[in-house]
Amino acid sequence: MTIIVKKPAAKVAPNLADYSAALAAFSWDAARRSLDGLPGGAGLNIAHEAVDRHAQGPRAAHLALRCLGKNGMVRDFTYRNLAVETSRFANVLAGLGVQPGERVFVLAGRIPELYIAVLGALKQRCVVSPLFSAFGPEPIHTRFALGSGSVLVTSESLYQRKVAGLRERLPQLKHVLLVSESSNPAGVPGTLDLVTLMRDANPDFTIGPTDPEDRALLHFTSGTTGKPKGAVHVHQAVVAHHITGRLALDFHPDDVFWCTADPGWVTGTSYGIISPLTNGITSIVDEGDFDAERWYRILAEQKVSVWYTAPTAVRMMMKGGAELARRHAFPQLRFIASVGEPLNPQAVLWGRDAFGLPIHDNWWQTETGGIMIANYPAMDIKPGSMGKPLPGVEAAVVKRAGDNAVEVITAPNIEGELALKRGWPSMFRGYLNEDERYRKCFAGEWYLTGDLAKRDTDGYFWFVGRADDVIKSSGHLIGPFEVESALMEHPAVSEAGVIGKPDPVQLETVKAFVALKPGFEANEALRRDLLGFARKQLGAAVAPKEIDFVANLPKTRSGKIMRRLLKARELGLPEGDTSMLESGT
Numbered sequence: 001m002t003i004i005v006k007k008p009a010a011k012v013a014p015n016l017a018d019y020s021a022a023l024a025a026f027s028w029d030a031a032r033r034s035l036d037g038l039p040g041g042a043g044l045n046i047a048h049e050a051v052d053r054h055a056q057g058p059r060a061a062h063l064a065l066r067c068l069g070k071n072g073m074v075r076d077f078t079y080r081n082l083a084v085e086t087s088r089f090a091n092v093l094a095g096l097g098v099q100p101g102e103r104v105f106v107l108a109g110r111i112p113e114l115y116i117a118v119l120g121a122l123k124q125r126c127v128v129s130p131l132f133s134a135f136g137p138e139p140i141h142t143r144f145a146l147g148s149g150s151v152l153v154t155s156e157s158l159y160q161r162k163v164a165g166l167r168e169r170l171p172q173l174k175h176v177l178l179v180s181e182s183s184n185p186a187g188v189p190g191t192l193d194l195v196t197l198m199r200d201a202n203p204d205f206t207i208g209p210t211d212p213e214d215r216a217l218l219h220f221t222s223g224t225t226g227k228p229k230g231a232v233h234v235h236q237a238v239v240a241h242h243i244t245g246r247l248a249l250d251f252h253p254d255d256v257f258w259c260t261a262d263p264g265w266v267t268g269t270s271y272g273i274i275s276p277l278t279n280g281i282t283s284i285v286d287e288g289d290f291d292a293e294r295w296y297r298i299l300a301e302q303k304v305s306v307w308y309t310a311p312t313a314v315r316m317m318m319k320g321g322a323e324l325a326r327r328h329a330f331p332q333l334r335f336i337a338s339v340g341e342p343l344n345p346q347a348v349l350w351g352r353d354a355f356g357l358p359i360h361d362n363w364w365q366t367e368t369g370g371i372m373i374a375n376y377p378a379m380d381i382k383p384g385s386m387g388k389p390l391p392g393v394e395a396a397v398v399k400r401a402g403d404n405a406v407e408v409i410t411a412p413n414i415e416g417e418l419a420l421k422r423g424w425p426s427m428f429r430g431y432l433n434e435d436e437r438y439r440k441c442f443a444g445e446w447y448l449t450g451d452l453a454k455r456d457t458d459g460y461f462w463f464v465g466r467a468d469d470v471i472k473s474s475g476h477l478i479g480p481f482e483v484e485s486a487l488m489e490h491p492a493v494s495e496a497g498v499i500g501k502p503d504p505v506q507l508e509t510v511k512a513f514v515a516l517k518p519g520f521e522a523n524e525a526l527r528r529d530l531l532g533f534a535r536k537q538l539g540a541a542v543a544p545k546e547i548d549f550v551a552n553l554p555k556t557r558s559g560k561i562m563r564r565l566l567k568a569r570e571l572g573l574p575e576g577d578t579s580m581l582e583s584g585t
């Protein structure tokens with residue numbers, strides 16, 4: 001029997017008070033009209049909606065960003081300050097001759113310069129791609145080369161550790177703007193000092209005409225095969241960022257919001273940067289890594305009222321026990337949401353023990369650009385369910401029926417692929433340079449998400465699993481192919497197969513199976529060497545945590561590694577259909 005968590009008594013009237021009424025009343029046109037558009041009808045630009053329109057209005061002096069440094073330093077930016085800083089950055093780009101449409105990559109921890117660079121580059125109408133700072137050199141190189149980045153904003157230490165050695169392989173990279181940590185910023189060859197450039201830049205900038213369909217953001221995501229995919233989003237996505245903040249995260253003007261995601265992943269951009277700012281509220285940015293005690297302190301001291309986090313973090317907090325939370329008081333906290341992986345029913349309920357509030361799961365992915373399915377404050381929660389589609393979003397469970405068609409499964413509780421009807425503004429507009437791969441994501445009017453789900457009789461959606469072999473670890477999608485390719489670079493490796501191994505905290509951890517070339521002996525020293533090698537190439541977030549040596553990898557007759565079988569064997573599960581298996585593997 002499904003447990004139902006009754007909606008808690010609301011501390012403020014929810015924006016979405018009645019789900020059915022909101023569905024009936026909603027239109028994307030009306031949502032678009034809740035934004036300003038560029039002055040003089042010059043189009044729609046994310047940075048104008050996020051920063052300039054507030055800086056020019058009654059919220060100019062309102063706190064936009066509070067950045068908490070690892071070292072305890074706090075840097076505050078009002079909307080007016082943010083407008084100045086982002087304009088300076090846009091002028092820095094313009095002064096260097098960087099044109100609209102060029103790609104600006106940002107590789108940094110959660111420091112204010114990252115936020116300023118992203119918004120400033122959007123003002124100059126560049127396409128922005130924030131990269132996760134825990135990536136190693138290989139994932140950085142792959143993404144940079146795919147995206148043809150001409151500008152990189154990064155910190156001195158990240159540059160020295162991860163990028164300097166790649167420079168020769170990045171011929172398209174014209175400008176490296178360094179956030180220096182030393183007293184001699186001019187000392188790093190091949191780079192420019194961002195602080196000096198910013199100091200000398202004009203604080204006024206007029207955003208040029210921006211077509212709502214102009215490219216704005218490039219987020220890399222992983223598939224089962226091939227290189228990472230560059231999902232392209234346009235300025236119009238801001239309509240969805242804005243309205244989902246209101247409806248799914250229930251932003252109210254006095255909210256203090258904390259999204260714990262890193263902007264290197266889509267959540268940290270759509271909701272860690274854009275959505276709270278378009279809604280004119282205060283956003284907390286924490287540079288520090290996860291630490292339960294620090295997080296409780298931030299929630300309490302910063303008087304966070306809306307908190308958006310991830311299941312892995314919740315599970316890590318659960319390990320410490322609810323008593324740890326109860327040592328603090330959170331009188332302002334009124335809404336908690338989570339995304340990125342299935343949220344265990346126990347985690348929903350643990351929220352009530354620790355904070356007096358259930359945790360609201362919601363679902364979306366890089367390609368959808370914004371929240372698509374959610375549990376709303378005014379709706380009862382069925383723990384374990386992702387909730388119901390946003391107004392304006394039509395979701396269905398479907399079965400593929402031929403090449404370009406699907407059959408919608410109308411009967412409840414039947415498993416199928418989760419699909420979304422085209423037409424929401426933050427839908428990705430392409431995979432960079434991969435038209436065919438993009439086309440294959442659609443069947444007629446439906447975008448196929450690659451996730452398996454069910455819908456129950458009340459219209460709640462339930463996540464069942466991924467339809468492919470992509471790994472989810474600590475909320476991050478990891479492509480097994482990228483990990484296998486890195487391992488194959490090691491002189492001892494002839495073949496590698498990589499799976500996600502279930503983990504009680506991280507959901508999955510990366511496990512690799514490796515076959516060795518003749519002349520190499522499988523032993524502990526080689527295993528350690530391989531683990532270290534992969535970590536150096538890929539970075540800690542992506543590298544395998546475990547490596548097993550095998551004589552052969554199971555393969556299909558056409559030579560594809562059967563990761564599904566590796567996983568079944570690892571977990572002692574039935575091997576399923578092995579008719580495709582090449583003999584002897």
Ligand code: AMP
Nearest residue numbers: 339340341342362363364365366463477
């Ligand atoms: P990403 O594109 O990296 O944001 O990853 C998106 C994928 O994460 C989805 O396609 C799902 O497989 C998974 N995911 C996101 N949110 C949820 C959720 N609430 N429940 C289950 N899986 C989720």
